[in-house]
Amino acid sequence: MVEVAVAVTGLRRRFGRKEALQELTFEIPAGGVHALVGRNGAGKSTLFRILLGFLAPSAGRSAVLGAPSGALPPQIRGRIGWVTEEHALPPWMAVGTLAALQRAHYPRWREATFREVLAPFAVDSRQAVGGLSRGERAGLSLALALAQGPELLLLDEPTLGLDVVAKHAFLDALLFAGEHQECTVVYASHQMDEVERLADHLWVLKEGRLVSASSPEALWERIGGWLVELPHPPDRARIPGLLQARALEGRWEVIVLDPPEAFPKLLDEVGGTAVEPLSLGFDRAINAFLSVGSTVGGAL
Amino acid sequence: MIQIATGDPRPIFRQIVDGVRMQVATGELAPGSRLPSVRGLAMQLRINGNTVAKAYNELTAEGVIESRKGVGVFVCEPRQRLSVEERERRLEEAVQHFVSAVVALGFGPEAILERLAKEMEGLILPSAKEEASDG
Numbered sequence: 001m002v003e004v005a006v007a008v009t010g011l012r013r014r015f016g017r018k019e020a021l022q023e024l025t026f027e028i029p030a031g032g033v034h035a036l037v038g039r040n041g042a043g044k045s046t047l048f049r050i051l052l053g054f055l056a057p058s059a060g061r062s063a064v065l066g067a068p069s070g071a072l073p074p075q076i077r078g079r080i081g082w083v084t085e086e087h088a089l090p091p092w093m094a095v096g097t098l099a100a101l102q103r104a105h106y107p108r109w110r111e112a113t114f115r116e117v118l119a120p121f122a123v124d125s126r127q128a129v130g131g132l133s134r135g136e137r138a139g140l141s142l143a144l145a146l147a148q149g150p151e152l153l154l155l156d157e158p159t160l161g162l163d164v165v166a167k168h169a170f171l172d173a174l175l176f177a178g179e180h181q182e183c184t185v186v187y188a189s190h191q192m193d194e195v196e197r198l199a200d201h202l203w204v205l206k207e208g209r210l211v212s213a214s215s216p217e218a219l220w221e222r223i224g225g226w227l228v229e230l231p232h233p234p235d236r237a238r239i240p241g242l243l244q245a246r247a248l249e250g251r252w253e254v255i256v257l258d259p260p261e262a263f264p265k266l267l268d269e270v271g272g273t274a275v276e277p278l279s280l281g282f283d284r285a286i287n288a289f290l291s292v293g294s295t296v297g298g299a300l
Numbered sequence: 301m302i303q304i305a306t307g308d309p310r311p312i313f314r315q316i317v318d319g320v321r322m323q324v325a326t327g328e329l330a331p332g333s334r335l336p337s338v339r340g341l342a343m344q345l346r347i348n349g350n351t352v353a354k355a356y357n358e359l360t361a362e363g364v365i366e367s368r369k370g371v372g373v374f375v376c377e378p379r380q381r382l383s384v385e386e387r388e389r390r391l392e393e394a395v396q397h398f399v400s401a402v403v404a405l406g407f408g409p410e411a412i413l414e415r416l417a418k419e420m421e422g423l424i425l426p427s428a429k430e431e432a433s434d435g
Binding site: 284 | 305313346349401
């Protein structure tokens with residue numbers, strides 16, 4: 001098994017005048033669940049497509065499981081599982097036929113895992129893929145990916161649009177099905193509750209740049225919130241590190257990156273009164289971090 | 301039964317540590333009782349097993365639980381494993397945290413202390429004498 005699952009150096013991708021990825025350089029070590037978060041258009045899907053060799057970068061290079069993305073040999077490709085939001089599978093094909101094709105194609109195929117993952121989704125093997133619900137298709141697509149015995153599993157917003165029951169079945173399978181504990185998981189998601197449950201590591205993309213790489217807790221701890229009455233609307237000139245400000249019944253809720261210890265005093269100095277600390281859950285803290293349009297000083 | 305919630309101000313591993321400590325303190329988890337395995341609790345809570353392992357490691361280091369290889373995870377006889385300095389440091393940190401949270405709420409010290417005493421009722425904590433002879 002390789003030590004680095006994904007390596008990216010100086011990666012750029014341009015679509016017309018838009019820079020989807022800008023000078024991306026990082027390494028994802030093998031093992032664990034890596035959550036990749038960012039707003040729409042932050043570059044998550046573009047990155048996945050480049051990693052898998054479906055899309056050429058404008059500059060830079062990337063390697064997956066030690067092989068260059070642009071020329072992944074079949075034996076490496078077979079060790080990468082790929083699950084997308086669309087769960088794009090041939091609609092005319094029966095589930096059983098599709099599974100049989102995959103079984104023949106992947107030498108490490110694990111039939112028991114395939115059945116275990118698919119079981120809670122109650123999919124009949126004679127059903128055509130096109131007739132499955134979104135949740136069933138998600139289950140099938142994960143079952144196919146896990147049954148190939150992947151070393152690396154790339155998931156691009158796999159639970160988007162799933163109901164709670166399907167989502168739970170999906171997470172259960174991802175976390176506990178089969179013997180894929182050695183597998184490195186890279187999970188792109190907007191669902192902060194899922195990220196909180198799943199992630200060992202958190203990678204944040206903003207406008208095609210990597211702005212934070214740490215444990216989920218480490219980024220969370222850098223973000224603080226307060227309720228305060230202010231004479232002026234808060235802005236970054238007066239409140240350094242300001243991520244998000246929201247007016248709430250005469251007071252402002254301010255969320256700040258890397259607040260100094262004496263932050264309440266700083267609020268005092270800009271005329272703040274009735275200062276009250278806020279307890280921020282993971283979702284609120286990270287969403288505030290994502291909400292800032294540009295790279296904030298102090299971010300990586 | 302240990303419960304966790306996403307969106308809580310505390311990380312999930314912290315919620316597990318707090319939850320187990322609290323159940324031990326209230327006697328809900330008696331010494332010798334068995335906890336779910338790392339995988340079992342992770343499945344029950346639908347979270348990453350590493351998070352449970354991290355919580356169990358902390359509880360083990362504090363002497364709250366012990367893991368017997370091949371047998372399971374058990375609640376220990378109450379015993380203090382933290383140094384006097386570390387216990388003092390943690391108490392100080394908890395008190396500072398508490399004070400900063402209640403200072404602006406407009407309650408007087410008596411009201412606050414009364415509530416605190418009420419909250420401590422029913423917890424199995426050492427008496428002043430035991431505390432002096434401990435650690």
